[in-house]
Amino acid sequence: MTQTSLRESIDSRPMSRYQWFVVALATALMGLDGYDVQAMAFTANPVSADLGLTGTELGLLLSGGLIGMALGAIWVGPFADRFGRRRMLVIAMIINAAGLFLSATASSMPELMAWRVITGLGVGGILTSGTVLVSEYSNAKYRGLCMSIYAAGYPVGATLGGLAAIPLIGNFGWQAVFLLGGAVTVLAVIFVWLKMPESLDFLGARASGPQASSDGSEQRRAEEIAARMGITGPVTLEREDPSDTGTPGRSKNSYAALFSPENRSRTLLLWAMFFIVMFGFYFANTWTPQLLTEVGFSTDEGIMGGIMLMIGGTIGAVLFGVFASRWDVRRVQAVFAICSGAMFIVFISATAWLPAALVAGVLLGMIINGCISGIYTIAPMTYAPRLRSTGVGVALGVGRTGAIIAPIAVGALLDLGATPTVLYIGAGIIVAMAAVVVLRISLHQRTASELRANPVAARD
Template sequence: MNLRERIDTSPMSGYQWLIIALCVVLNALDGYDVLAMAFTAPGVGSEFHLDGGELGLLLSAGLMGMAAGSLLLAPFADLFGRRPLILLSVGLATAGMLLSATSGSATQLALWRVLTGLGVGGILACTTVIASEYASRRWRGLAIALYTAGYGIGATVGGLVAVTLQSSQGWRSVFLLGGVLTGVVLLLLAALLPESVQFLLTRQPRNALARVNTIATRIRQEPLTSLQGMADAARPTASNRVGDLFTAAHRRYTLLLWVAFFTLMFGFYFVNSWTPTLLVSAGLTEKQSVTVGIMLALGGTVGAILYGLLTSRWDSRRILIGFAVLSGVAMALFISATATLALAFAFGIAIGMLVNGCMAGLYTLAPSMYETQVRSTGVGWAIGIGRGGAILAPIAAGALLDAGWTAGTLYLAVGTLMLVCAACVALSRPRSATGVAVAAGV
């Protein structure tokens, strides 16, 4: 068997789990960044005298940067390697966080938020691929689930840190700490993160054999004697352009994946941004609605890990479809359940678990849809299109509420979108004959 097949079928080594842990930390940076901005928004708005619309644009700046990073930076990882792009992206995020702390105006802060988001978008496109490629077939679902759970961990820590720090040191200290922590992570990555084995085998950059064998030794695999023939067997006819995602072999799966990511991220960000406000309108007190919001976050962390554990025994695609269908049903019933507080808490936990489990599932599925040479491009663009849904969700929900929609109608509509996501996943199973990687082993 070749090295890729051995990684798929062998027990996971400590070094492989270390790589997964680094990816979890990188995703936690996303969570810290998003929640840090949300919690510091009142202080920022007060200092710069911003109205609601201006503050909303500032909150969206980071998400816009993330979308741009996923779309624009990801293709370079397929040309020059996952590791260099990750290091560059983390460097951009570090600079963006540190510069945010020095902002003298809302315009400057928005610019640095876009820069931070650009880095985070590039990180997410590559770390999803790295985590997937270094996990064995049996534990790939759990590895991606742990990676996904990193967002919730970073968000929780980011929120707690923001509340504590800004009360004594001001909102700038939150970004300063984030920049310092991101810089420390950059140093750890430079020392510990390897290049993608699959990239080295197929692209064969300078000293590829020596680099592959160093990695093979670390993951307790026999070294290779030659790379001859491996590049020719795997090299595609296209040349790492976005257009490669629309060749005959990829077109259908690319479009289905884009719709799945868009609908899922729309639902994810709708639930996380609007639930407390809509629950108040449905009759809960502000304190009760915040508690349900916490239930969503806690359920999300559990749900991502639960998804991963289930995939170690059963087909990951079917579990993802099940999670998506159940999340749609739960959303449709959610508002009617608020008549009983305990039931509202239970539904909050369930929705958080299911939606985050879906996110873990799509992150697991996406790399399996593409060969090595277009994998980061494919994943990056899918995440970037999904970020469009994330940006649109809060804006669309607000506009629909102004147009007279009720909370129950909104949740029913978003629940329907989750069913669309499930349908796209069901239709996106690649045909092995096309050369597209199958879900069982990227």
């Protein structure tokens, strides 16, 4: 019987229940990340009142988790490529839970800032490993949809966090928001350790490298996972061509490989796209509750505006995946970026009347979260398997610099007298620029089945 590469089998077969389970589990983790990151946004007003914060100090706190996310994403990539994506996912979740529990104990701005950075370290590691696992366990036809479902977990978690924040803060104080997040993350660590499989492409890369086990354990683990997916018959782990990174003889999980002749252009373009989209996304999601109070809404109404962004985001993330399963993912991303830029302006123009602002918030959330689905879909497709976690992790880290700059810049500009209208128009212009960048990114051609599913990419 002819042996088939396991990667070829996954790409060409319909999605099994087990594959959808992996997508669902990773999506739940993305929901926890959404809760963790937005916890600071939804507690902004009580924390500011309790700790006596200025706008600039609040901006720094809103960016604290994002700083940690950038460092965590960059740090975890090479370790995940070397030691396993599942193992690093569990470690990152433990760090995340610790940061949340410690945040509830903070009594000063510097102390809370430190714990938010720790929380972000864990979140960055979770995002890196989770993104790669979902991409690898999806088939070629539905990879874009699966990545969009995964990205939709963020607004769902953030929405639930916003709904929970109002009664938690009212009854127990802002600290309860962080305690709840930590408790749920601990439960998730146990479940992931028991149920999440290892990356098949990691097993293949390890089996073909100097760290391969002498007893063939990588092959056995792959066969066990294949059986869960209903793949029968002889299967082989996909072995890599030494030229995949364009740097023969160089360690393929090194940061330097991102700038090999083959990867340099796609790396820089991917970084630019991540920076721009993350800037707009975190501007909208971290400051909207506070900025709505600046134009006359109450604190609860401001939180509700933030929730509307998250509700729209859930719809938009999945909608992006539906479009990406029919058309080239880069063109879909370009359209979403242009529409996002326009919706920033529409949203702030609608704030004279609360119902109009809430409707516009849903639409803005739909489109900007679609852009997030796009970057999560495109990033794993940009690099060869052995370099994938490193490439995705560094791109996430670079993107987080845009996310970090956005809240700090808004806080400083508010202190200088800038109006919410000016801030939203500026953010809209920046986000629209992503359309130009994404159309120039070339994708790594991994398998024949994937090329058949994406003929536009095959011509690049």
